[in-house]
Amino acid sequence: MSLLSNVDKDHPMQHHLIVPIDFSSIKNVPESHIWAQCFEDAKINPDNEKSGALISIPIIDLEDPKALGLIFNACETWGMFQDTNHGVSKELLDQVEFQAKNVFNLPFEQKMKVLRAPDEDTGYGYPRLALFFSNQMWNEGFTITGNSYYHDAKKLWPNDFEGFCEVIFEYQTRMKDLGDKLKSLIFKSLNIPEPEEATPKDHIIALNLNSYPPCPDSTQTMGIGPHTDSLLFTILHQSGNASGLQVYKDEFGWVSVNPHPCALVVNVEDLLHIISNARFPSAIHRALINNKQKQRLSIAYFYGLPLDFEVSPFLDYPNCGGPQFKPIKVKEYASLKLKYLDLAVSFVRKSY
Numbered sequence: 001m002s003l004l005s006n007v008d009k010d011h012p013m014q015h016h017l018i019v020p021i022d023f024s025s026i027k028n029v030p031e032s033h034i035w036a037q038c039f040e041d042a043k044i045n046p047d048n049e050k051s052g053a054l055i056s057i058p059i060i061d062l063e064d065p066k067a068l069g070l071i072f073n074a075c076e077t078w079g080m081f082q083d084t085n086h087g088v089s090k091e092l093l094d095q096v097e098f099q100a101k102n103v104f105n106l107p108f109e110q111k112m113k114v115l116r117a118p119d120e121d122t123g124y125g126y127p128r129l130a131l132f133f134s135n136q137m138w139n140e141g142f143t144i145t146g147n148s149y150y151h152d153a154k155k156l157w158p159n160d161f162e163g164f165c166e167v168i169f170e171y172q173t174r175m176k177d178l179g180d181k182l183k184s185l186i187f188k189s190l191n192i193p194e195p196e197e198a199t200p201k202d203h204i205i206a207l208n209l210n211s212y213p214p215c216p217d218s219t220q221t222m223g224i225g226p227h228t229d230s231l232l233f234t235i236l237h238q239s240g241n242a243s244g245l246q247v248y249k250d251e252f253g254w255v256s257v258n259p260h261p262c263a264l265v266v267n268v269e270d271l272l273h274i275i276s277n278a279r280f281p282s283a284i285h286r287a288l289i290n291n292k293q294k295q296r297l298s299i300a301y302f303y304g305l306p307l308d309f310e311v312s313p314f315l316d317y318p319n320c321g322g323p324q325f326k327p328i329k330v331k332e333y334a335s336l337k338l339k340y341l342d343l344a345v346s347f348v349r350k351s352y
């Protein structure tokens with residue numbers, strides 16, 4: 001059983017919000033998957049041109065001696081950056097993408113063998129946030145926590161599961177190393193001590209394989225609806241051949257985060273927003289479907305803290321004002337998020 005399922009038990013999901021349509025058999029976009037066209041403007045400006053200037057999310061070389069300052073500025077301005085020189089090989093990124101493609105290219109009935117249970121977080125299905133939107137997303141996902149993939153891979157490929165397991169094991173190991181390094185850099189950049197974790201091995205960590213299948217009418221569909229992620233930060237690999245990810249910023253609106261060769265996207269999640277006393281925004285992001293013909297893949301690694309860890313704003317820096325949030329345990333926050341999605345953070349905000 002995975003860690004987050006302790007929390008999920010109180011918030012079971014309805015079956016029809018978990019089961020994706022069989023994308024391979026669809027000729028027209030069904031009514032259920034049509035989103036309003038309000039995001040059309042963002043699709044026709046994928047280069048992020050605003051008032052004649054090009055804006056883009058910072059790309060930071062982690063080996064750059066100035067990396068700390070650059071990370072701080074990017075997190076403060078965007079809640080997001082792309083990192084290069086992160087130590088994860090191109091081969092491994094290609095391999096994990098290949099394995100993700102293998103999962104999603106299986107026949108629908110085969111994928112249904114590992115359908116996520118209503119009160120669990122691992123397995124195949126629409127993302128959990130499907131609960132909060134009246135329209136369905138053009139997306140199918142496969143969520144892994146700890147070694148849940150082993151059991152699922154045996155169901156997907158009874159005689160040939162080792163290849164998938166080896167790649168996922170290796171990817172999780174490399175992501176954990178990179179996550180530890182990023183955590184240290186991010187906390188140093190804020191000039192605050194890293195959280196002292198009583199039980200470091202009980203971190204909530206999840207890996208999400210996302211597929212955005214080819215779509216007969218990509219002007220009307222949404223890959224993944226607007227949301228923030230809940231934990232400390234996400235490390236996202238997006239396939240190089242298709243754009244879609246966008247981050248929201250007040251002055252600019254939706255800004256595309258186009259794939260950069262070898263870079264991984266890092267975005268601030270809610271708990272880091274709280275710990276930084278709102279100095280770092282939790283990145284509001286979504287993924288559009290920009291291409292009719294091509295499948296887009298992304299692999300998201302959610303780096304968290306132990307469930308019983310109490311999170312509170314760190315205030316020991318000049319002019320930080322008072323604490324903007326009440327202390328809250330990770331598991332309590334995860335539970336609020338499952339109930340209220342992006343309103344969850346407002347329940348933790350202090351009212352003066």
Ligand SMILES: C=C1C[C@]23C[C@@]1(O)CC[C@H]2[C@@]12CCC[C@@](C)(C(=O)O1)[C@H]2[C@@H]3C(=O)O
Pocket residue numbers: 004121127128129130143204205206208227228229230231302337
């Ligand atoms: C650890 C986790 C974070 C996540 C829920 C999960 O158990 C695994 C999937 C994650 C995801 C991905 C899409 C957006 C999101 C809000 C969702 O519905 O499932 C996040 C969850 C989160 O950050 O709360």
Ligand SMILES: O=C(O)CCC(=O)C(=O)O
Pocket residue numbers: 208210224229236238244245285286287297298300
């Ligand atoms: O596919 C993407 O670019 C974004 C995925 C995402 O936001 C998520 O898995 O939480």
Ligand SMILES: [Fe+2]
Pocket residue numbers: 227228229234285
């Ligand atoms: Fe996300």
